[in-house]
Amino acid sequence: MTNNGTFIVEGGHKLSGEIIPQGAKNEALQIISATLLTAEPVLIENLPDILDINKIIDLVDGLGAKVERLSRESVRITAKDIDIDYVLSEDYVRDAQKIRGSVMLIAPLLGRYGRASLPKPGGDKIGRRRLDTHLLGLQAMGADFQYDPSRHIYTFNTDGLVGTYLHMEEISVTGTANVVMAAVLAKGETTIYNAACEPYLQQLCKMLVRMGAKIEGIGSNLLKIQGVETLNGTEHRMLPDMIEIGSFIGMAAMTGSDLTIKDVRLDQLGLIPGTFQRLGIKMNFVNDDIHIPAQDHYEIGSFIEGGLMTLYDAPWPGFTPDLMSIALVTAIQARGSVLIHQKMFESRLFFVDKLIDMGAQIILCDPHRATVIGLDKRAPLRGISMSSPDIRAGVSLLIAAMSAEGTSRIDNIHQIDRGYQRIDERLNALGASIIRE
Numbered sequence: 001m002t003n004n005g006t007f008i009v010e011g012g013h014k015l016s017g018e019i020i021p022q023g024a025k026n027e028a029l030q031i032i033s034a035t036l037l038t039a040e041p042v043l044i045e046n047l048p049d050i051l052d053i054n055k056i057i058d059l060v061d062g063l064g065a066k067v068e069r070l071s072r073e074s075v076r077i078t079a080k081d082i083d084i085d086y087v088l089s090e091d092y093v094r095d096a097q098k099i100r101g102s103v104m105l106i107a108p109l110l111g112r113y114g115r116a117s118l119p120k121p122g123g124d125k126i127g128r129r130r131l132d133t134h135l136l137g138l139q140a141m142g143a144d145f146q147y148d149p150s151r152h153i154y155t156f157n158t159d160g161l162v163g164t165y166l167h168m169e170e171i172s173v174t175g176t177a178n179v180v181m182a183a184v185l186a187k188g189e190t191t192i193y194n195a196a197c198e199p200y201l202q203q204l205c206k207m208l209v210r211m212g213a214k215i216e217g218i219g220s221n222l223l224k225i226q227g228v229e230t231l232n233g234t235e236h237r238m239l240p241d242m243i244e245i246g247s248f249i250g251m252a253a254m255t256g257s258d259l260t261i262k263d264v265r266l267d268q269l270g271l272i273p274g275t276f277q278r279l280g281i282k283m284n285f286v287n288d289d290i291h292i293p294a295q296d297h298y299e300i301g302s303f304i305e306g307g308l309m310t311l312y313d314a315p316w317p318g319f320t321p322d323l324m325s326i327a328l329v330t331a332i333q334a335r336g337s338v339l340i341h342q343k344m345f346e347s348r349l350f351f352v353d354k355l356i357d358m359g360a361q362i363i364l365c366d367p368h369r370a371t372v373i374g375l376d377k378r379a380p381l382r383g384i385s386m387s388s389p390d391i392r393a394g395v396s397l398l399i400a401a402m403s404a405e406g407t408s409r410i411d412n413i414h415q416i417d418r419g420y421q422r423i424d425e426r427l428n429a430l431g432a433s434i435i436r437e
């Protein structure tokens with residue numbers, strides 16, 4: 001057994017049945033961070049039981065919050081007595097640098113205790129992931145920060161955060177969440193222009209409003225926030241994970257499966273279903289479920305004037321970058337060709353090497369663009385040994401392996417476990433053959 005785990009995947013099994021998506025990973029990271037904004041209990045439901053979420057809960061626990069695990073999917077957090085010096089400990093530094101979401105602990109700690117500290121956060125190694133929107137936003141609100149290059153640690157101090165006008169340089173999801181959490185307890189009014197407005201950020205804002213925050217413009221790129229003295233406790237339920245839903249759509253198409261994805265909150269999925277329909281995948285929307293019927297073939301559409309289909313990512317309400325790898329792998333067995341243009345991250349497409357080894361027809365044009373020439377199921381992919389480089393590429397390789405002829409070995413599956421809850425057990429229950437070693 002390797003430290004980071006292995007899946008042995010026997011390809012060629014069709015799935016059938018129903019699957020319930022887990023609660024949203026990237027929403028949960030924001031929501032758990034926000035529990036530090038109040039001394040009162042916050043009950044959180046529909047949490048995914050995955051590595052990244054359990055890690056941020058450990059961080060909050062280490063900071064002294066009372067963490068009551070009510071079930072695998074719910075937790076009550078009461079951040080009454082926080083030991084702010086814990087941010088300087090070896091344990092905090094080690095754990096915080098494992099996940100990207102830890103960056104959102106800065107604002108609540110600064111707002112309530114006037115200081116915070118953070119090692120360079122981890123998360124997927126998918127290109128440069130700068131923190132300017134976070135740092136410049138917090139600085140404009142009255143926080144000083146220093147960076148210690150020898151330990152890779154940022155420290156923050158403030159005599160009190162003060163509301164201001166912020167035109168953010170770029171639309172950053174975690175950057176907006178951090179500044180929103182700083183603004184709710186700051187003195188006066190904060191305006192955030194060019195704010196991220198994806199459903200998870202809307203969920204955070206709605207939760208903060210239930211806690212007593214004053215936020216206008218939720219769902220838009222212009223947020224106006226009046227600071228308040230204190231916030232109270234609340235209850236919050238996570239949306240279904242839209243990236244998991246998109247992953248299941250691609251998986252159903254590649255494996256020719258008949259799959260129903262339950263309770264997807266279709267109203268919150270934006271361009272996701274339509275983008276997979278552009279790849280030719282048929283789906284039926286029944287109440288709040290997505291049913292993907294078994295399809296022997298699916299054909300990539302073309303643009304109205306006849307141009308080659310191009311899929312590209314953009315900040316919400318555009319198509320999420322986290323589903324670009326899934327869209328790419330799904331196109332391998334489509335009829336027709338598509339250009340996949342991953343604009344936001346610069347190192348997320350290199351996993352196509354493995355897909356090419358498996359028999360896919362893909363031209364990696366440059367670090368941001370790959371053209372997929374669909375095989376139209378005329379030839380199956382071949383099982384091989386590979387390693388999962390990041391969470392979404394990991395699942396894309398799993399989808400490829402499930403559709404392939406023969407057996408594949410996928411190492412480093414802790415990358416998959418970071419974001420997908422017991423994926424092997426859940427897929428095996430539908431007919432897959434995945435052994436965890």
Ligand SMILES: CC(=O)N[C@H]1[C@@H](OP(=O)(O)OP(=O)(O)OC[C@H]2O[C@@H](n3ccc(=O)[nH]c3=O)[C@H](O)[C@@H]2O)O[C@H](CO)[C@@H](O)[C@@H]1O
Binds near residue numbers: 130315322
């Ligand atoms: C924990 C968490 O919630 N992680 C998500 C969050 O990361 P995160 O919040 O770290 O990502 P950001 O939204 O800050 O930006 C992502 C990347 O896109 C670039 N960028 C951003 C905006 C823009 O207009 N142009 C541009 O090129 C940024 O420079 C950065 O490299 O949002 C990303 C973008 O949806 C997702 O991939 C991550 O899964």
Ligand SMILES: C=C(OP(=O)(O)O)C(=O)O
Binds near residue numbers: 025099391
């Ligand atoms: C990139 C992702 O996660 P993180 O930001 O936590 O690395 C992701 O969820 O696809």
